Amino acid sequence: MRVSREQVTANREQIVVNAAEQFRRRGFGDVTIADVMKAAGLTHGGFYGYFDSKQALEAAVCERGLAESVAAVDAVRDGEGGEGTAAEAPLRRFVDDYVSARHRDAPEEGCTVAALACDAGRSGPELQQLFVSGITGMAGSLAGLRGQGSAEPAEDGGPDFATLSTMVGAVILSRAVAAADPELSERILAAARERASAPVE
Template sequence: MRYSKQHKQETHARIVRKASVRLREKGAHGIGVADLMKEAGLTHGGFYAHFDSREALVIEAFTYAMDRSTARWREVSEATPPDKRLATIVESYLTPLHRDDPGHGCAVPTLGAEIARESPKTRKAFAAKLEQMIDMVADQIPGVARKAARKQAMAALATMMGTLVLSRIAGNGGFSDDILSAGREAVLGRAVAAKPVARKAASKRTAAPARH
């Protein structure tokens, strides 16, 4: 039976979506092609009608996941005042909900370590999407030169993603929640910023009598 081009495209997209979730849940090597096809409601034999190799599917699956993350961040930022956009992205990322649902979350914490061991082709594709994420976050840092904003975005993403990994290792209790909180503070500079303000306020209170 011959299927239309549109049907084939829709089937291809469904495989990629299903694979994207399962790969984030199980890891790049935690699930085989047969299981991925079964998840999409298809037989193993139909795999090569859609993909040249397992690597091709993995690349499309994490590309889809990373594009979704970037799109969500963009939607959040467009609905937020410029000076609050980075904070909104960070606070929506470092949450218990995201921690507890890796299959529908960011692909970097779930697949990054494995992708680093994959072929140059796979790493190159992953790195290209990571650069897009960095550029998107840098766009949300107003009043800063582009080079500095990009550097800040790299540091923010590294902290966010590392925090999410550690919080998942710690489980879903209070310790894990503390890790998420510490990560948010580290990215947004709240802990560091609070101390100088407190010292400055104390200095003013001490100096006030002298002015009178």
């Protein structure tokens, strides 16, 4: 039976959504095509009707996820995102939401950079180029947040890589020790929240 163009589009979307959740939770290497297709409710053999390779799926997932991460910073800048009150400085609001136990404990729902940066480091230049764009975009948007509220703009007026690195690194490190030493995990998050939202000296 021939599948309609609309159904093909819907199936591809389902594959990307399910792959994104599994990749962010388990990494590229621990997720198979069969895992993704089963979660999407599709047959393993049908995968190549949607993607040429697993690497192509990884790229599609990262491209979308990185764009969503940049958009999340922009939403806070525009007063639409974050869980804090409107009176809080936008940067503080975003940092508190990002560098949180909730984000640490649910990588499948969180930022692609924090979940898959290490995988990207082991991938080829094509996928890494997506991270170049995503990381630069996030850092640029963070610099914009520093221009609002009580925080200071990035010192050189460019992308705020220092704040982004602090936030992403804290989430990664807190995940690395959460099961073995929950108290240390919380300390890492708390220290990074203070550092990332502090005014530039």
